[in-house]
Amino acid sequence: MDEIFQNLATGFGGAFTPVNLGLCLIGCLLGTLIGVLPGIGPIATIAMLLPITYGLSPLGALIMLAGIYYGAQYGGSTTAVLVNLPGESSSVVTCLDGYQMAKKGRAGSALTIAALGSLFAGCVGTLLLAAFAPILAKFAEQFRSPEYFALMLFGLIAAVVLASGSVVKAIAMVVLGLLFGLVGTDVSSGVTRYGFGVPELYDGIDFVPVAVGLFGLAEIMSNLDKREENRDLASKVGSLWPTREETRRAIPAVLRGTVVGSLLGILPGGGAVLSSFAAYTLEKKISKHPEEFGKGAVEGVAAPEAANNAGAQTSFIPLLTLGIPSTPVMAIMVGAMMIQGIAPGTALIKERPDLFWGIVASMWIGNVMLVIINLPLIGLWVKLLHVPYRILFPIILVLCCVGTYSTGNATTLVVMLAIFSVLGYVFVKLGCETAPFLLGFVLGPLMEENLRRSMVISFGDPLIFVQRPISATILAMTFGLVLLIVLPQFRKTREVAF
């Protein structure tokens, strides 16, 4: 234990210089900004800023890039709460209850809970990283394609729980999401599915137009077809601080979200996507009032936000200890490290302790800084809701189009945005929820890829999934979840029958 504190002291010594603090601030500010703008994600920003870091010290460069990463995670949830626009796949879940809270005039409270929950989760994630990085990395190494398949399957079943309405509709939406996820070149065979001769479709449908269209623009459209006085909008602005009741409910949710996020974050490839979804599902399952979820439940904001941020911290573990990037952002960080002449990997802790612990310390500083930047800003963000909607809607529309276009510099993306906005409007009209659709869309291709790879490795023997202990455990949990979903239905039918 002493050793950890000594190491952290080394790290803080390195990170607490005026220059590094300044870089951390710039990174966090930039990150918050790009997180707030829909479509412009941290990947593009870090890639564009990479040349700037050539001239910085290695620690300074990494501190700034890491700041952008957390800042974006945080900024994404701001728009999710205020205008139902998820900037990142991780903030989709925040839309579900965060936007509903905003509609009830609790936008400030939702943002404060998100900020403080993220700070707590970030601190825990950092401590975990400091104390158990090598052990956790060993755990992540156990994950092969059968385990990933089992994890993705678990996520898909959990998606049904995400929905607050009809189970049948939720299943239908997951399946529809899977179908859309299949578009593009199949990784295993190289065959193009549903390409229709459009080269932009060969790599699959991009996430940004789907998420922005289904959530943000569809919401705007469904509001516009009501008379002005009946519009269901987040224009009431209540107290910026959470009430005592809200705080009481948020704290345990943050704790649980932190655990879920920390565990999933260390898995390379797909774990981080699941963390906020998984945390939400868990909250809804164990809650005493699951009917409140999707209608502005505090836990539905606190848990996924904490999970998301804890995962963002622990996803550095495989990178710093094994040299394995767990997300595309991490892959870019590897590039940044190599330019600085640092090889991320097992040797990093031993050879460059100043750097390793400096980054760890800067994560903590970055989290504190984000709260310092964002708490005063919450008042300002919430004021945005006072802007008349005849002005706000066109601005959102333009920002969404620009952001979507810039993810791939292609007009096809804007066309897709339009298509998915209309589709989202249809979903709203039919009373179908979009979150299960989106989870099916994101997880489907990953699940298929890992399923087929597992089958190739086992030479076609499906027993590979039950012979491996971790995969078998996750599959058993999945089965348990299916029972949980199905049993109440049976009970109801029986009640009707008798």
Place this chain on the structure above:
Amino acid sequence: MQRRDDEAREPGPLAGRALRLVCYAVLVMAAASNLGSIVLAQGFPSRPLKLVVPMAQGGPADSGARLFASSLGDILGQNVIVENRSGASGVVGTEAVVKSAPDGYTLLFGSSSVFAVNPAVIPNLRFDVRRDLKLIGLLMQTDLVFASRPGVGANTLAELIKTAKAHPGKLSFASSGNGGITHLLAELLGLEAGISLLQIPFRGAGPAIIGMLSSDADLTASGIPGLAQHIKSGKAVGVGIASPARSPLMPDVPTFAEQGYPGVEAQNWYGVAVAAATPADIFETLDAATSKVLASAGFKATLEKIGMELMAMGAKEAAPYIVREIDKWSRVAKAANIRLDP
């Protein structure tokens, strides 16, 4: 102005004095770059140029493209804006340049996939890189290294071939994707050595490396920077380098040629091209500016930092080189029956 290194080196909060210094630096650099600009074609370039990069942001190739764009911009006295148009293994971006106005303002930063592999594995492309594009030159390259997991009995090429022959079809190879360059390299090795490897495609070279490290596959291949640290730490074994000479980044790993298979050769290389109908005087301006970039010591040094090597092959040699490469990969694709849809 493109962001320059000096401006970027400015750390943290901007104190007034530092800001003034930066302004001076930018002014001086702007003046210097004007002096250095060459005027061959009248008035070209009179507006910013666009460098289309048909890959996603972030990888070493993207960094290389951005480095080239800013160096080229300095010499031409105009901004060169990088535009990432990824999709369909580079076909989307390539097609955008093929269809662009042939005025020299739209350039393509293509990889060996774009110039040599795609034409070999995609039979119904809507363009022909040999006919529709004009290469200004090949700029940079990374050597590919073939690696195995320790304990699978493939520490050298001879061992690999022996193991593969003893258990046909059991030794698995994690490729960066169907019809990608590492897939073709593994097939080329299979053809030359008479062995058959079990292909396990991944979404890109990074995931393929992780796949091999986590025991989803026994072998993989990638550019040296991706595997260097794993080979150094003993998590992977360097089997061979698919280049004529050993790499300075990995001097201990022998080439395939040294191990008796000189034909097994593949590199990731990157070149720049314009639409074929670009006027000759504009092409010469771009050609001269590119040669200047390639000759500068700073460019070479920064390239090496991102794990790339300078290639510097001019337009005259580049055209026949890509024809040879297309022929080589067409042969492999035909023998191994690899074809992609788009």
